[in-house]
């Protein structure tokens with residue numbers, strides 16, 4: 624049975640929000656990406672980073688990886704959870720609100 628209100632779920636958020644757009648908005652020090660796939664994400668938000676080059680983001684899958692502090696994760700939802708200390712459902716809500724996906 625379907626409900627009238629749209630359920631907030633990870634699948635629809637990830638379908639509607641391109642990792643490329645997300646990371647370019649969330650990572651102010653990220654250089655303009657030259658291509659899709661893994662790109663330089665600028666300074667790592669997970670450690671006190673002052674040397675760009677260690678933090679990479681995947682503009683297709685939303686994955687991220689830091690070679691300096693070993694932060695790595697699955698997708699943009701995990702990124703937000705780790706960076707802002709959010710629960711899964713809080714991260715979904717934040718994404719939906721900030722990107723008008725709700």
Ligand SMILES: [Zn+2]
Nearest residue numbers: 667670689692
């Ligand atoms: Zn790091």
